[in-house]
Amino acid sequence: MLKEITGGITAPQGFKAAGIKAGIKKSGKEDVAIIYSTQPAAAAAVFTTNIMAAAPVVVSRKHVAGGKASAFIVNSGCANACTGEQGMTDAVAMADITAEALNVTPEEVLVASTGIIGVTMPMDKVTAGIHSAVKAMSVEGHQQAAQAILTTDTFLKICAYEFELGGKTVRIAGIAKGSGMIHPNMATMLGFVTTDAAISAPALKQALSEAVGVSFNMVTVDGDTSTNDMVGVMANGLAGNPVINDTTGDDYQAFKSALTTLCTTLAKLVARDGEGATKFLEVNVCGAASFDDAKKAAMAIAKSPLVKTAFFGQDPNWGRILCAVGYSEATVVPEKTSLAIGGITIVEKGLGAQYDEQALRTVMADHDIVVQVDLNVGPAKATVWTCDFSYEYVKINGEYHT
């Protein structure tokens, strides 16, 4: 019942955004984004599990603990990671400066950064950039905001839906930034979601956690978990639906479903725009003993350089796929494991099947390819999205010199 709509991150009522050029990026492109809710919003966020978490992650984790927010302030071009005490001071300052300009408390501002690791923030440019962004904020600014959070992504990642909740029309929208370390020293998958749904902070937190678990957390480009990953959501309640508190009710389910679809759409865009990608791969594992097992098997396939280079070479190399399943640590019985690529059965319960080689060549030449593994040992399933591994990946990541 979701309806896709235009308007991006400011499509929900009561949100403004801007993306401006602060001069942090050498390219001169947009590099400071602000997303602002005119009404204080319930807020939730999930962060990288990397112990080397960047300063903005530390600050935002603290601020979001209060369960409310008025703004996301985001810069690209500098990750503010591995920057020690100065980095913490700068991340705190970014929240303070934004809060003062918006007349809110610093705790209502969530900070995110992406870019070069190990370099301290050019705070003069950042400060001026925040002031410019606050002045520039508008409902029309959503596209510039989506642009300003990118590093070398090749396209904007924007998604917005409308749906009914408790008799009211509710909107939910998001923008994202590609995963993978798109330049040397560049990092980070970022996602920002806005909605005018009315929902309590604890319910929002749980919905985000569940949605991210089957969307952003199911994307891999090169298996590296960045220092700066963050997905945040603000829900300002302006849609006027009855406030969602009960996480067992229908309204919660409807909201979570919309949020999950939104996050999944954004996550798939991230995989599709992986570094040097020439293929978009959907890896489905079913028949697993548990969701964790299904995810382990799917991730092992999606992360294997051998599998990824085979897809780049359009080689239906099923031995590598089974091999990855075999070391995934999922419960696997070789004699029960089946594999299909693009709907063509390649392996039937552990044994190579007869298949139409020409049909398989056609599948392997497609841009979008579905890999389906049936472990045949249980009821659970999982889907992971990834891309192939190309010369261009090596070029992007090896030929750039810091």
Add this chain to the structure above:
Amino acid sequence: MLKEITGGITAPQGFKAAGIKAGIKKSGKEDVAIIYSTQPAAAAAVFTTNIMAAAPVVVSRKHVAGGKASAFIVNSGCANACTGEQGMTDAVAMADITAEALNVTPEEVLVASTGIIGVTMPMDKVTAGIHSAVKAMSVEGHQQAAQAILTTDTFLKICAYEFELGGKTVRIAGIAKGSGMIHPNMATMLGFVTTDAAISAPALKQALSEAVGVSFNMVTVDGDTSTNDMVGVMANGLAGNPVINDTTGDDYQAFKSALTTLCTTLAKLVARDGEGATKFLEVNVCGAASFDDAKKAAMAIAKSPLVKTAFFGQDPNWGRILCAVGYSEATVVPEKTSLAIGGITIVEKGLGAQYDEQALRTVMADHDIVVQVDLNVGPAKATVWTCDFSYEYVKINGEYHT
């Protein structure tokens, strides 16, 4: 006190070997190897942890349980993996045919295979090949044997030492085959060790397990664990040293030390010959809370495609190295973590250090590079060997079509 000697796998007393062309490989190169001990030998072996273990792994695991062996029979060109019941029948037959030709029991024969996954063995060629190999066996055949276990390795991996044990001169030797899946559908790291030391099977098993733990298990090319990995050892006692039974004694330590050095030398050769490698990387992690932690951190660095492409590009991209340490699941305190590349300190307790950029460029241009991470949280350390990630890797693994 180890002295490097020539003579390869037949340098220890009482061993013969051969490598012959059986026509299993399309290239027509050597593809069946035999290594034979004229005296029944104590034997031990370690195998892949991949659940999709190939048929020869299943057979050899069973045979070596008895603790003795007379021969390794090895073929390249076909992995006999994912081949179901027919594969098991064929692997059993390989042991049976070899045993009959040598006049030993099938349980004294360990079988290993490497090559294409999912294709059944051309048993007519294999059978003829085994008979030819048994006929061709000699002390001089060691080099052909080292050749016949290879797939697309670019050089032979041979190592032999002499040392004193209980007043006797003992020899230990080994050959290995490169890790990484060197062709599409090709797999496997193989290692075969011979020694004329006298040692009980339980002591040999423990020594091999400990030696492999810090040598072959510390090599990664692309992070994929093959279906066919195996390292085996035969010890025939002809050196006449007092039999080693006691794993707490000096003789055991001396033997284990020699075996460890041998396995480490072979393992480093494997990393050096990784697919498309242009760099040989030694990753040392010290100051860890435990060996497991040190290994986790070192492996995370060595397996990261981002780190590996950076070394290919000669880019001293330390943010990626710290990022990998951060997601390694080792106990890490960012403010305590230090990093040096080629002896040049880049990060000192979490913060970027001042360093001579020209000196670092010189280090990065070297073929052999040492990465040193000090976690500064404990006494443990570990070393992992790997190679970089080049265009050639993508080419080898993506452009070959099955």
